[in-house]
Amino acid sequence: MPEQRFTSVWTREHKPRREQQGLSRDQIVRATVELLDAEGMEALSMRKLGARLGAGATSLYWHVANKNELLELAMDEVFGEVRLPASESWRETTSNIAWGLRAAIMAHPWFTFVLGSLPALGPNALNCSAMLCAALSRAGFTGTDIDYAGAAVLSYTIGATAPEAAYTSALKSRGLTMEQANRDLAPAVERATRAHPEIHARFQESAGSTVDPIAHRQLSFDFGLIAVLDGLAARLSRSADMSPNHLTN
Amino acid sequence: MPEQRFTSVWTREHKPRREQQGLSRDQIVRATVELLDAEGMEALSMRKLGARLGAGATSLYWHVANKNELLELAMDEVFGEVRLPASESWRETTSNIAWGLRAAIMAHPWFTFVLGSLPALGPNALNCSAMLCAALSRAGFTGTDIDYAGAAVLSYTIGATAPEAAYTSALKSRGLTMEQANRDLAPAVERATRAHPEIHARFQESAGSTVDPIAHRQLSFDFGLIAVLDGLAARLSRSADMSPNHLTN
DNA sequence: GACGACTCTCGTACAGTGTGCGAGAGAATT
DNA sequence: AATTCTCTCGCACACTGTACGAGAGTCGTC
Numbered sequence: 087m088p089e090q091r092f093t094s095v096w097t098r099e100h101k102p103r104r105e106q107q108g109l110s111r112d113q114i115v116r117a118t119v120e121l122l123d124a125e126g127m128e129a130l131s132m133r134k135l136g137a138r139l140g141a142g143a144t145s146l147y148w149h150v151a152n153k154n155e156l157l158e159l160a161m162d163e164v165f166g167e168v169r170l171p172a173s174e175s176w177r178e179t180t181s182n183i184a185w186g187l188r189a190a191i192m193a194h195p196w197f198t199f200v201l202g203s204l205p206a207l208g209p210n211a212l213n214c215s216a217m218l219c220a221a222l223s224r225a226g227f228t229g230t231d232i233d234y235a236g237a238a239v240l241s242y243t244i245g246a247t248a249p250e251a252a253y254t255s256a257l258k259s260r261g262l263t264m265e266q267a268n269r270d271l272a273p274a275v276e277r278a279t280r281a282h283p284e285i286h287a288r289f290q291e292s293a294g295s296t297v298d299p300i301a302h303r304q305l306s307f308d309f310g311l312i313a314v315l316d317g318l319a320a321r322l323s324r325s326a327d328m329s330p331n332h333l334t335n
Numbered sequence: 336m337p338e339q340r341f342t343s344v345w346t347r348e349h350k351p352r353r354e355q356q357g358l359s360r361d362q363i364v365r366a367t368v369e370l371l372d373a374e375g376m377e378a379l380s381m382r383k384l385g386a387r388l389g390a391g392a393t394s395l396y397w398h399v400a401n402k403n404e405l406l407e408l409a410m411d412e413v414f415g416e417v418r419l420p421a422s423e424s425w426r427e428t429t430s431n432i433a434w435g436l437r438a439a440i441m442a443h444p445w446f447t448f449v450l451g452s453l454p455a456l457g458p459n460a461l462n463c464s465a466m467l468c469a470a471l472s473r474a475g476f477t478g479t480d481i482d483y484a485g486a487a488v489l490s491y492t493i494g495a496t497a498p499e500a501a502y503t504s505a506l507k508s509r510g511l512t513m514e515q516a517n518r519d520l521a522p523a524v525e526r527a528t529r530a531h532p533e534i535h536a537r538f539q540e541s542a543g544s545t546v547d548p549i550a551h552r553q554l555s556f557d558f559g560l561i562a563v564l565d566g567l568a569a570r571l572s573r574s575a576d577m578s579p580n581h582l583t584n
Numbered sequence: 585g586a587c588g589a590c591t592c593t594c595g596t597a598c599a600g601t602g603t604g605c606g607a608g609a610g611a612a613t614t
Numbered sequence: 615a616a617t618t619c620t621c622t623c624g625c626a627c628a629c630t631g632t633a634c635g636a637g638a639g640t641c642g643t644c
Contacts, residue, residue, distance in 0.1 A: 091515075091519050092506070092509070092511055092515065092516040092519035092520060093519070094520070094523065096523045096527060097519060097520065097522070097523040099526070108592090108593085109592080109593085131629080131630065131631080132630085132631065132632080133629085133630080133631095136594095141593075141594085142593065142594040142595075143594085143631090143632090144593080144594055144596095144631095144632070144633090144634095145592075145593045145594060147631095147632070147633090148591080148592055148593075149592090152631080152632075153631065153632090198451065199448065201498060202447065202497055202498035202501035202502065203498075203501040203502060203504075203505040204502075204505070205502070205520065207520070207523055207524065207527050208527075209527065212527055212528065212530075212531055212534065213531075215531075215534055216531040216533055216534050219533050219534055219537060220533055223533065229540070230540065230541070230554075231558070232537065233537055233541070233555065234554070234555045234558035234559065235558070235562075237495065237555050237558075237559060238491070238495075238558065238559030238562050238563070240494070241491055241494035241495035241559055242487070242490055242491045242494055242559070242563070243494065244494040244497075244498075245489070245490035245491055245492065245493040245494020245495065245497070246486065246487075246490035246494065248451055248493075248494070249450060249451035249452075249493075252451035252452040253451065253452060253453075253454070255452075256452040256453070257341070260341070262341055266340075266341065267341040270340050270341035270342070270346065271341060271343070271346065271454065271456070273346070274343065274345045274346040274456055275456065277348070278345060278456050278457075278458065278461055279461065281461075282461055282462075282464075282465040284468050284469055284472065285461065285464055285465050285468055288468060288482055291478070291479065292479070292482065305479075305483070306482065306483045306486050309480070309483035309484070309486075309487065310483065310486060310490055310491070310563075312566065312570070313484075313487050313563055313566030313567050313569075313570060314487070314491070314559075314562055314563055314566055315566070316565065316566035316569045316570070317561065317562030317563055317564070317565035317566035317567075317569070318562050318566075320562075320565045320566070320569060321561070321562065321565070357621090357622085358621080358622085380600080380601065380602080381601085381602065381603080382600085382601080382602095385623095390622075390623085391622065391623040391624075392602090392603090392623085393602095393603070393604090393605095393622080393623055393624080393625095394621075394622045394623060396602095396603070396604090397620080397621055397622075398621090401602080401603075402602065402603090
């Protein structure tokens with residue numbers, strides 16, 4: 087039995103190196119983000135990254151254990167971009183976090199592919215979490231309900247945004263506009279939805295719509311986010327109704 | 336200008352081959368799902384897949400244009416596993432679809448990595464969509480609100496389940512139990528949350544909890560799903576209040 | 585100054601990837 | 615019997631992550 091251990095960048099502590107040297111971990115992570123933004127997830131290779139930094143591919147391995155750890159670091163960098171405006175209202179705060187996270191994901195579509203297989207334990211990710219937990223706790227949630235409510239908001243945000251980001255980035259990397267893609271897909275959609283009159287109508291409507299597709303997506307995200315927050319609010323008022331405080335009043 | 340087009344398995348029609356031959360598309364797709372289930376996303380290679388089918392790697396390319404298309408097909412296969420029990424109640428129906436999709440994703444964690452970059456236009460995916468749309472339309476949603484409401488349910492379900500599936504599968508592939516991983520992560524968590532007393536408390540609580548982690552995740556999913564559905568219900572009753580029908584009564 | 589230890593870079597090498605190409609086997613059609 | 619169509623597959627190419635070990639440069643201690 088090999089006595090495996092679960093490892094991550096965050097399980098090994100990292101003493102920041104002395105300063106003047108040519109390559110530093112921060113610099114590598116920044117270059118990784120740039121390269122991922124510019125060319126996407128599957129274009130990231132250690133050789134290309136090394137070249138971009140004017141270094142050999144294997145030099146990177148001194149600063150980072152492997153490609154996965156590099157991605158973990160890049161992921162936390164994105165979490166760091168999420169703006170966290172403070173607000174009194176828990177609804178406004180959680181909504182801000184959701185929109186901020188959405189913006190970060192849209193700006194860095196590769197984020198999705200990294201997230202998930204590792205618990206997000208980077209400092210920036212924890213910052214987001216803490217902000218969210220604080221707001222929900224102020225809202226009136228207690229104990230594990232704080233976790234659950236936070237997970238609901240994050241899950242919705244990620245689940246709504248990730249596919250959208252992946253799709254738009256797939257289009258961009260092939261040099262296609264949304265209209266072009268819709269036109270190319272149209273016959274397939276036509277054929278496929280023939281058996282489903284109800285969604286056939288849905289597709290027709292959205293294909294013929296003159297609304298800006300970006301605005302459309304934002305409306306859709308907003309719709310769902312409001313639903314999630316309304317649902318959380320409903321639970322809060324329900325539990326308030328049942329609380330002893332209420333009964334004794 | 337290369338005049339690129341947007342392609343997908345579903346944009347090219349496929350005449351099913353004659354029957355007696357050794358290799359068929361269905362067979363390949365089934366083997367793909369098996370291999371993905373057994374060894375995970377990054378262990379899938381055309382050579383391994385060919386070997387499993389007793390064929391050469393490049394033979395597959397007669398039946399399938401490339402690896403991506405193969406993944407699209409595998410994805411739709413998973414959609415086909417989602418049980419779609421019919422029910423009168425829209426709440427029950429959407430809830431069933433969400434739990435069914437969750438079960439499918441948990442059973443096939445690689446599903447996540449495929450989803451997103453391509454619109455899910457396979458027959459099984461459309462079936463799910465149609466079921467969902469029908470239920471929401473029965474609930475009282477109309478026009479694009481049907482799309483929005485459906486997207487909210489699916490987004491939450493996927494966003495909640497995908498990371499969970501990815502994590503448990505990452506553990507499994509390294510031969511680790513959840514307890515082991517928690518133990519390995521503990522010092523890092525300890526160190527990282529020192530600056531965040533509120534989430535420090537959250538982590539403590541969940542680490543010391545004696546609840547079965549699987550049950551815990553299900554509770555969390557249920558909590559969020561109820562929130563989403565409550566939120567949708569709230570919107571419905573709000574728009575019912577404002578409808579002319581109500582005003583004239 | 586001299587020596588050892590440490591920090592960092594990188595060339596080489598290995599096993600593996602997706603897939604384009606073209607040769608060929610075998611069945612179906614003319 | 616000839617031709618065409620369907621299908622399999624070996625080879626080759628460019629490319630991947632990264633283990634290893636040789637070396638360069640810097641530092642601390644005698």
